[in-house]
Amino acid sequence: METNPPTANDDSSRHPIGRSVARQSLDRTVFYLRQVEEGQPLRLEPNESAPTRNVVLEICRRRNQLEWYLGQLADKGVKARLRRPLCWALAEILWLDGLPAEVAVSVCVDSIKQQFSSREAGFANALLRRTTGPDARSRFAARLEQAPPHVRLALPEPLWQRWKTQLSPAQLTELANLLLQPSVIHVRERQTTGELPFLGPAYTVPWAPQATFRLCTDPQALFASPEWQAGSFYVQDPATLLSCSLLAPQPGETVADLCAAPGGKSLVLAEALAGTGRLVCLDRSQRRLRTVARNLAGQEHVALAVGDAATPPFRPDSFDAILLDVPCSNTGVIRKNPDVRWRFSPKDLQELAALQQRILIGTAPLLRPGGRLVYSTCSIEPEENSGNIAAFLATHLDFTLVEQHQLLPAEGNDGAYAALLRKQAG
Numbered sequence: 001m002e003t004n005p006p007t008a009n010d011d012s013s014r015h016p017i018g019r020s021v022a023r024q025s026l027d028r029t030v031f032y033l034r035q036v037e038e039g040q041p042l043r044l045e046p047n048e049s050a051p052t053r054n055v056v057l058e059i060c061r062r063r064n065q066l067e068w069y070l071g072q073l074a075d076k077g078v079k080a081r082l083r084r085p086l087c088w089a090l091a092e093i094l095w096l097d098g099l100p101a102e103v104a105v106s107v108c109v110d111s112i113k114q115q116f117s118s119r120e121a122g123f124a125n126a127l128l129r130r131t132t133g134p135d136a137r138s139r140f141a142a143r144l145e146q147a148p149p150h151v152r153l154a155l156p157e158p159l160w161q162r163w164k165t166q167l168s169p170a171q172l173t174e175l176a177n178l179l180l181q182p183s184v185i186h187v188r189e190r191q192t193t194g195e196l197p198f199l200g201p202a203y204t205v206p207w208a209p210q211a212t213f214r215l216c217t218d219p220q221a222l223f224a225s226p227e228w229q230a231g232s233f234y235v236q237d238p239a240t241l242l243s244c245s246l247l248a249p250q251p252g253e254t255v256a257d258l259c260a261a262p263g264g265k266s267l268v269l270a271e272a273l274a275g276t277g278r279l280v281c282l283d284r285s286q287r288r289l290r291t292v293a294r295n296l297a298g299q300e301h302v303a304l305a306v307g308d309a310a311t312p313p314f315r316p317d318s319f320d321a322i323l324l325d326v327p328c329s330n331t332g333v334i335r336k337n338p339d340v341r342w343r344f345s346p347k348d349l350q351e352l353a354a355l356q357q358r359i360l361i362g363t364a365p366l367l368r369p370g371g372r373l374v375y376s377t378c379s380i381e382p383e384e385n386s387g388n389i390a391a392f393l394a395t396h397l398d399f400t401l402v403e404q405h406q407l408l409p410a411e412g413n414d415g416a417y418a419a420l421l422r423k424q425a426g
Contacts, residue, residue, distance in 0.1 A: 021051060022092075022099055022107045028052040029059070030084045036060065042339040051098055054182075058091045060338040061154060061180050065144065066090055068151045072143060073127050082120060085111055089128055094140050101132045154180055159331070159344050162381070178409055183336040185216040186412075187233040188241075190271070198222050199233075205413065207405065208241035211268075231298075236264050239332070239407050239416035243323060243376035244268040246403070246420040251276040253320040258309040258363060261288035263295035265325055270299040280314070282307050310355070310362040317368045324363055326356045328377035328384050332407070332415020353383045360392045364399065370425035373399070376418040380408060385417040398424045 029052055036042050042060060044053055059066060066087045070078045078086065089108035093101045105128045113121035131140070144152055150160035153176035163172050189202065189212040198218035204211065214233075216222050227233060244265055249255045249272040257266045260281035270279050279302045283289050289304050296302050307313045309324065329349055330340045360375060367373055375392075377384050386404060393399055404419035 018099060018103050019107055021049070022103055023111065025049065025051040025055060026085060026088050026107055026111055029056050029088045032056045033059065033084045033087065036339050036342070039343065041343075042337065054098070055088060055091050055096060057182065057338055058095050059087050060342075062091070062095070063087075063154075063342055064151050064156065065147070065154050068147050069140065069143065070127075073130060074123075078127075079120070081116065082112060082124060086124060086127070089124075090131060093128075093131055093136055095137075101136065105129065105132060153177075156341055156344060158346055159341060166382070175409060178411065179334050179338070179341070181335065185219055185222075185235060186213050186237050187216055187222070188213055188236040189232065190234055191227075191230070191232040193227055193232050196225070196227065198225065205238045205241070207407075208238065208245045210245075211238075211241055213238055234264065234267060234295075237333075237336075237414045238412065239378070239414040240264055241268060242405060242407060242416050243325060243374045243418040244272070246405075246418050247321050247323050247372060247374040249273055249277075249279075249321055253277045254280075254318065255321045255323070256280045256282065256314070256319045256366065257323045257325070258282045258312055259323075259325045259327065259359070260292050260304075261285060263292035265323060266292055266302075267295050267299070269323065270296055270302055273301065275300045277301060278303065280305060280319070282309060282312060284308055310358040312362060312366060314366050316365040318366050319371060320368055321372045321374075322363060322367055323374050323376070324359060325376045326359050328352060328356070328379040329381055330378055332378040332380050332409055332417075335409055336414060349381060349383060353388055356384060356388050357391060360388065361396075364392075364396055364423075367423045369423055371423050372402075373421045373423070374418055375421065376416065378414060378416050380406065380415045380417070385419070389419045389421070393421075400424070 028048070032042060032044065044056065067083070069090065070083065070086060085108045089104045092099045092104035105125065108128060109121050109125045112124050150157045153160060153173065155176055167175065187199065198216060198221035200215035200217060202212050202214055204213065222228055249269050251274045253273065254277055255269055255273065257269055257279065260266045261283040263281070266279065266281050273279055281292050281302065282305050283292065284307065286306050289306060293304060305313065329344060329352055330337060331344065334340050363373065375389060379385060385406060389401060389404060393401060399421045402420040402422050407413060407416045409415040
């Protein structure tokens with residue numbers, strides 16, 4: 001099979017293993033990018049290779065920067081079918097260190113030639129050769145200074161427009177830069193253990209001082225460890241405990257988690273009940289409830305039910321405490337799910353806020369007089385958070401707001417919101 005002859009500075013022939021892994025990474029990356037561009041959530045396979053995982057996530061973080069740069073490099077534009085492999089090569093050249101730039105160019109060009117045409121391969125080769133060299137990253141950074149502000153921050157324009165009215169310029173820049181960093185894995189310690197080489201020092205957070213967290217430095221070692229097999233740890237971001245801490249279930253209470261999947265918060269609630277009372281976990285999806293069941297394995301006094309939280313299948317005055325961790329825009333967890341930012345739209349935000357309000361209204365009668373309800377999201381949008389609570393309280397005078405908290409994404413936690421409501425007694 002004919003291939004492009006290597007150029008004088010092309011050392012790809014000295015990296016045969018690298019080329020094989022790189023080609024597999026390119027093909028898998030194109031597969032994932034096609035799904036994301038079709039509007040589907042990014043779902044990396046659990047056994048996906050590290051090279052593919054890293055490059056796909058980097059592209060999802062910087063999607064508009066890559067598309068803008070391609071537009072700058074090609075005056076007449078780039079065909080849609082070429083953008084995916086070109087984005088793979090650019091991400092490898094500009095941000096990742098596992099593959100020589102010459103190999104990334106060669107593998108990308110060969111792939112385009114095999115799948116499409118020699119003419120398009122030549123176009124890709126000429127375009128990519130303009131991006132390589134020892135100063136490739138500094139040249140890109142200088143070029144990026146000419147881009148629109150939302151592109152410089154790697155944010156979709158609708159989110160940038162919203163956040164610049166809610167945050168100071170320094171806060172917005174800090175948040176955008178944070179969202180470009182790879183996410184980290186926090187684990188909550190369920191059983192006391194000694195020092196472990198794959199976990200950092202133990203720490204707590206102000207909103208959940210009763211919980212002990214650790215930063216995982218080697219996920220592969222964690223999941224292969226006997227401590228993990230024994231259930232000593234649960235992968236959980238500290239922000240997720242904001243809502244559970246506000247609800248503060250007490251042993252003997254009847255508690256409901258009405259948007260339960262995947263079950264991380266349900267597990268915290270079950271542990272707080274200490275094998276007493278009753279925890280009811282509701283979700284619309286039978287498949288997702290199976291994940292809840294696995295996470296709650298070994299917990300007593302727990303019941304699972306399939307149903308819609310907006311029209312829950314329970315009698316009025318059934319529960320002492322209710323957690324509503326409602327579906328949301330997920331703008332607080334963009335660092336963990338970088339593709340979320342590109343699916344955000346004002347229209348979807350309005351529809352989500354309306355759904356959340358229906359869930360609040362549908363759930364309110366289930367709470368006993370004097371009971372507690374915590375409404376929570378992993379969003380940082382006011383319409384989904386304080387705005388929704390204000391609208392609910394305006395029509396439900398038997399409820400009062402006890403406290404509410406908004407966490408912005410930070411180095412040590414995702415973004416989250418939670419409000420504690422109390423139903424009047426009598």
